[in-house]
Amino acid sequence: MSAPPKSAASYGLCSCHVCRLVSRRTDFSAPALCPRCGTLLHFRRPRSVTRCWALLIASFILYIPANTLTIMETGSLISYRRDTILSGIVHLWNTGSYLIAAVVFIASVTIPLLKLISLTLLLISVQRRSLWHPRERTRLYRMLELVGRWSMLDIYVVTLLAALVQLGNMAVVKAGPGAVAFGAVVVLTMFASMQFDPRLIWDPMQRKETHD
Amino acid sequence: MAEQPGQLIACHYCDLLQREIPLNPGCIASCSRCGAVLYRNATDSVDRTLAFCLAAAVLFLVANAFPIFSIEVSGDRSQITLYGAVVSLWDQQMKTISVMVFVTAIVMPAVELVSMSLLLLSLKYHRVPPGYTLFMRTLQYVQPWGMVEVFMLGILVSLVKLTGSFKVIPGIALWSFGVLTMLLAAVASCFSTRDVWRRLERLVEGRGDR
Numbered sequence: 322m323s324a325p326p327k328s329a330a331s332y333g334l335c336s337c338h339v340c341r342l343v344s345r346r347t348d349f350s351a352p353a354l355c356p357r358c359g360t361l362l363h364f365r366r367p368r369s370v371t372r373c374w375a376l377l378i379a380s381f382i383l384y385i386p387a388n389t390l391t392i393m394e395t396g397s398l399i400s401y402r403r404d405t406i407l408s409g410i411v412h413l414w415n416t417g418s419y420l421i422a423a424v425v426f427i428a429s430v431t432i433p434l435l436k437l438i439s440l441t442l443l444l445i446s447v448q449r450r451s452l453w454h455p456r457e458r459t460r461l462y463r464m465l466e467l468v469g470r471w472s473m474l475d476i477y478v479v480t481l482l483a484a485l486v487q488l489g490n491m492a493v494v495k496a497g498p499g500a501v502a503f504g505a506v507v508v509l510t511m512f513a514s515m516q517f518d519p520r521l522i523w524d525p526m527q528r529k530e531t532h533d
Numbered sequence: 534m535a536e537q538p539g540q541l542i543a544c545h546y547c548d549l550l551q552r553e554i555p556l557n558p559g560c561i562a563s564c565s566r567c568g569a570v571l572y573r574n575a576t577d578s579v580d581r582t583l584a585f586c587l588a589a590a591v592l593f594l595v596a597n598a599f600p601i602f603s604i605e606v607s608g609d610r611s612q613i614t615l616y617g618a619v620v621s622l623w624d625q626q627m628k629t630i631s632v633m634v635f636v637t638a639i640v641m642p643a644v645e646l647v648s649m650s651l652l653l654l655s656l657k658y659h660r661v662p663p664g665y666t667l668f669m670r671t672l673q674y675v676q677p678w679g680m681v682e683v684f685m686l687g688i689l690v691s692l693v694k695l696t697g698s699f700k701v702i703p704g705i706a707l708w709s710f711g712v713l714t715m716l717l718a719a720v721a722s723c724f725s726t727r728d729v730w731r732r733l734e735r736l737v738e739g740r741g742d743r
Contacts, residue, residue, distance in 0.1 A: 329543035329550040336543035339670050340730050343541040343550070357734065358666040397698070413694070421693045424686070459546050459567040470680050473637060477687025480634045481601070482694065483625065484618035488609050492698065496627045504633050511677065520548040523567070 328520070328527050330364045337362060366518040370444060376513035377440050383506045384437065391497030393479050398491060405499060406430065406475060428474040429503070436465055436472075436510045443517060450525035462519045469514055472507040476500060544569055575725045579732065582723040583653040589716040590646045596709035597639065601688060604699040614706065615639065615684075641679040642717070648672055649724070656729065661736045669726070685714045
């Protein structure tokens, strides 16, 4: 490559996050609006790291009750069960629904953990202005955006079962407090990954290239 | 459609400044530094998206109006619709979950389908939709929160869990949600914000005012 690649921000250009129009910001004292769609322009998402940390820490805290509290109570004439997320999956596996157990395991255990760990990693690496594998870190972020929503699976299952199985003494399914905490983790981690600005991953490289 | 040569574009994942190049139909331009998709040349993006979008809107109504499935135990029968499930959870004092499901499975997909249909219909008839920036902004904020495909998987998992203890009868909405999931995927793959903005720009210029 002849010239080092440069970011739009290093030219004083700003791309609108709604319509993607690239425009020049001249007056830095006043807030600038996109000339095409009128959205407030930012070079980077404002206070991205702080907000992302706040949401992420909240999710870490809620992750504990989400996994330890009951997510679903199942009662019938002959049996009564209280299930947490993990015990529900184990029960599915033991009753022979291997595929469904695997799907629920991926959606409710793997994905939330992956999100929490990866966002922590991304935030720390951005704060340390790390130059480590920026392309792979960006790809990791894109994957998080894509898979995050699938954790809602358990919330929907609990909702459907609790609404449907209300047969008096015969069989009753109830949603437990764990479901609320789990739902909150899903929503908070989604907000956290929306707050994270992946362009921050590339900014340290920019600095280095422009100064060299 | 003639491409404007060399328009500047910044990658939304790494902020690399690049120039647009004309693409063959169906091709994708990706960022030369981080590999993210910059834009696509989607053929007939407005017409196709509109078609899928209207079809999805019809199925969305069907999926919400009819029961998803019902169970039968010794003569006792219980059935639910999506909205019925939301109401039932609300009555069981699980209000947070009820609201969560209501927003992600009903409100957000509905807002997305309505605003996208209105926007594309006016573009199709070469009108500048009133408040189009609001529509575009709404679409962007709404899209991550519409989770019909996840709900569909939720239905399947519930089906498997139920078949162990009950006789389960699938309802019309079950099939509708299946088709709706596919249609929404088609909408997402056809819709091109870049195309819409380009058309809007041309229409606004043609009108001579804003």
